[in-house]
Each structure stands twice: as structure tokens, then as C-alpha cells.
Amino acid sequence: MKDRQLPESVYNWTSVIGAAMAVISFGLILLTLMIEVFVESSTPYVGLITFIILPSFLVVGLILIAAGMLVERRRIVVGKHGHFRPELHIDLKNPRHRNAVVIFTGVTAIFLMATTVGGYNAYKVTESVEFCGTVCHVMHPEFTAYQTSPHARVSCAECHIGSGAGWYVQSKLSGAYQVYSVIANKYPQPIPTPVHSLRPARETCEHCHWPEQFFGARKDVNQHFLGDEENTPYPISLLINVGGGSEEHGAAEGIHWHVAESNRVDYAVTDDKRLDMEWVRLTDAQGNIREWTLDGESIQSQTAEVSEVRTMDCIDCHNRPSHVYRSPARSVNTAMAYGRISRDLPYIKREAVTILDDDYEDTPAAMTAIDEHLRGFYADEYPEVLDSQAAELDSAIANLQTIYRQTIFPEMKVTWRDYPNHVGHSESIGCFRCHGSDLTTADGEGISKDCSLCHSILSQGPDAEEGMISAAGLVFEHPVDIYGEELETNCTECHEGGSEIY
Structure with a gap:
């Protein structure tokens, strides 16, 4: 030895x-x-x-x-x-x-x-973005949606974690259970939102965006096409009252009034999705408080079990800032507006939305069904299209397959319905969670549903005829006559962005 x-x-x-x-x-x-x-x-x-x-x-x-x-x-x-x-x-x-x-x-x-x-x-x-998006197959829908979002050049960590060691450690600790869930195949499908452990939006979003620097209005044109044979265009030109403001530049106004420094809006919900409001409380710069509740009584007298109490911030409206799952109707409207899907194909809007809104076992099955459905429809109803518009049909099929791959993920049971976008109110209840709801003050005053608070309709419809264009703002006119119901009923009672109206 x-x-x-x-x-x-x-x-x-x-x-x-x-x-x-x-x-x-x-x-x-x-x-x-x-x-x-x-x-x-x-x-x-x-x-x-x-x-x-x-x-x-x-x-x-x-x-x-x-x-x-x-x-x-x-x-x-x-x-x-x-x-x-x-x-x-x-x-x-x-x-x-x-x-x-x-x-x-x-x-x-x-x-x-x-x-x-x-x-x-x-x-x-x-x-790194690649680690977050590609190492784990569970994140495939989120990573795909992120790549086509307005924040595609912002890394995952900048929003989900932000700066500082405290939130970095907290994110890794919460992520440990997520790793276990994936390994043990115990994760839910789809992944539930909102994520309640996210860092407050004011500590991340407002590094780039902050209400004090938002002013005035912005013009926006929403391109719509009807589901008729001609795919009739029905554009709506809006002046969006973005608003914002600060004490230095005048009183807060417009949409971003809700998160201005001079106001504090608190609310309570009775569900995990933050859809069912129990009460809303406004505190202004002078400390004056107004309350809206379901029965008009004080907040203290409410007996319903509250799931969460929050101070309103960016995420309450911009709840899909990077992982946007666009509806078939919105996706097809955009593709047709940019010419990727030809408007000359009869009923292409209706058929495209219908085929995207169907249920499929997996993505390959959806790719096959989209091709077979459109070719079968035109073979039966418009056989001349197969010859005279073969290129347009091929392009439409390819673009619809791309739309499906970018917005719907049957393997994770993900569709736009599972992740509604609360910016607006046309396909999700969005603004109408509070505005025009059953919440009232003690003297019976509700939260206003006046459209002009947030936007003005400059023009609507395919032709700028008299009565369909106005700098002062128009009353919305539904492209199909529904006898004034559009002024009383929330859009989401008929529209969800899918084939429910066809």
C-alpha cells in the first residue's frame, strides 16, 4: 500500500x-x-x-x-x-x-x-426565448402565437420576470412545480389563464408603455367581409380615443383614463377568469370614492364569495399582449383584406370560417380536412372554380392551413375561445364586463355604455354614401338588418369569432 x-x-x-x-x-x-x-x-x-x-x-x-x-x-x-x-x-x-x-x-x-x-x-x-418556447412541447401554442405578436422582439423574461433577483427566484420556484407537472403529465389542457402569480404589469409593461405619455386619438380601420356569395366588404373606420394624460399635461381622458395616475380603479370578481364582476370602486385624485355593486348597496354589505380583488392595470384589458389567438373570422378578414385569400372565390369567407371552426383530432387531420372541404365545396357548388380559379383556390387553402397552425392547437386543446382577447367587445365580453353591466351605485347609476367614450365611427360600409360617413361620429349600423338589436344586445351574444352565425 x-x-x-x-x-x-x-x-x-x-x-x-x-x-x-x-x-x-x-x-x-x-x-x-x-x-x-x-x-x-x-x-x-x-x-x-x-x-x-x-x-x-x-x-x-x-x-x-x-x-x-x-x-x-x-x-x-x-x-x-x-x-x-x-x-x-x-x-x-x-x-x-x-x-x-x-x-x-x-x-x-x-x-x-x-x-x-x-x-x-x-x-x-x-x-432565452428559445429555452422558454422550444424546450417544452407544452409551450408550443404560446410560442407560436408569440412569434406573430407585436411583442415578438421582446424576450419572455422581460415580461414574465422583469428585472431584479426577487422575481427571478420566485419565477424559478413556481417553475419547479411546472416542471414536475410536465414530467408527471399532470398539466391541464389548455393551460388556465390568467396566471395569478405574474409580476404586476406596472413593473414590466410600463418600462416601455405608460399612460402619462398617451394622448389624443388614433384612426383604425376594421376590415370585415360578409358571408354572402360576393364576400361583400364592410369596413368600419374608427377614431380610437386612446387618451391617457397626467397632471402636467391636463386631465386624464379616454380609454387609458382607467389606469391614469389620477385614478385608482379596484374591482372584485367571483370567478378565476376575471369575467364576473361583484363590485367596482373608483378613487379619484382628491380621495373621493364611488362604488358600483350588483344591488347598489355598499361593498361591505356584499355577501358573495369573492375570488379576487384587484387594482386595475394594463393586463385587465390587454390580457393577450403577446400570445394572441386570433379568431377564424378575424384571421380570414385580415387575409382577405391583404389579398392572401381572393375575394373572387364565392362564399370563401363563410366556408373558410366554417372549416377553421370545426373540431379535429390533431393538426395533420385539420390540414387534410381544410384541403378536402374547400375542394369538395367548389366541386359540388361551383365546379368552374377548379379550372378558372385554381391558383386562387390553392392560395386560399395554403393560407387557411397557415392560419390554423398559428391559432388553433388541438393537441393542447387550445382555441381562441379558451383565450379571449378583452381589447374591445366584438368577440369577447371585454369592456362590457363593467360598462353596461348590472353594477350600479346607491342612487341607481350604472357604468356608462356610451360608445363615444372610447371611439367614434367615422365611416361604415362599402361606400361612403351620405349618412355613412361623419367626422362627428356615427351610430353603429349592423351590416345585416337585425331591427336595432345591435344597440341593445352585446355583440358576444351572437358573435364569438367562429361559424356560429352561419
């Missing part, structure tokens, strides 16, 4: 296995690092393996080495002296001790440096 260069306690199977695990892991880390450096396009899985998985095995190996040495030392000491001496004795004159100290110091220094570099890179990997 005299030829051994290390202490006797090193020579045990536990430490040997740990050393082998550590050496192999370290070698593989070096190999994957070379792949990261020299391969131009590597996947997020390389970073996951390099900076998270392999270092975990390396640490386990080092722990096994130390644990094996402790157990072996106890065994040796007990065998010789009948008791364990806990004190650590190092004699640098002893070659074995000297070799052990040199090796331990060198390995520790290398390990600490590697840990520092690896830890930083692990942080970068886990904060």
Missing part, C-alpha cells in the same frame, strides 16, 4: 464511482462547450445539457467522492482504534497528504471557475 499517492480513504467504490462520474461529466461539458462555440446553429437543448444537466451529474459525482471518503475514513478509524476521531489531521510532510491537498485545491479552483461560468450561462440559457 506504500505506493499509493493519495490517502487510504480515497480508495473505495463510492469515491471511485463519483470520480468516474465527475470526470466523464466534465469531459462531456468540454465537448458540448466546443459544440456551442464552433457550431453556428445549435438547439436550446445543447445549452440545457451543457449548463444544467451535465453540471448536475458533476456535482453529484463530487458529492459521492466526499461521501465515500468520509465513510471509508470512519471505517478505517473504527477498525484501528474502536472509535472515530472527528478532527482532521493534515501533514504536508506526508506525500499522500500533500498530493491530496494539491489535487483538492486545483480541482476546487477549476470547479469554482467552471461553476461561475456555467452558472452565468445557465442563467442566460433559461432566460
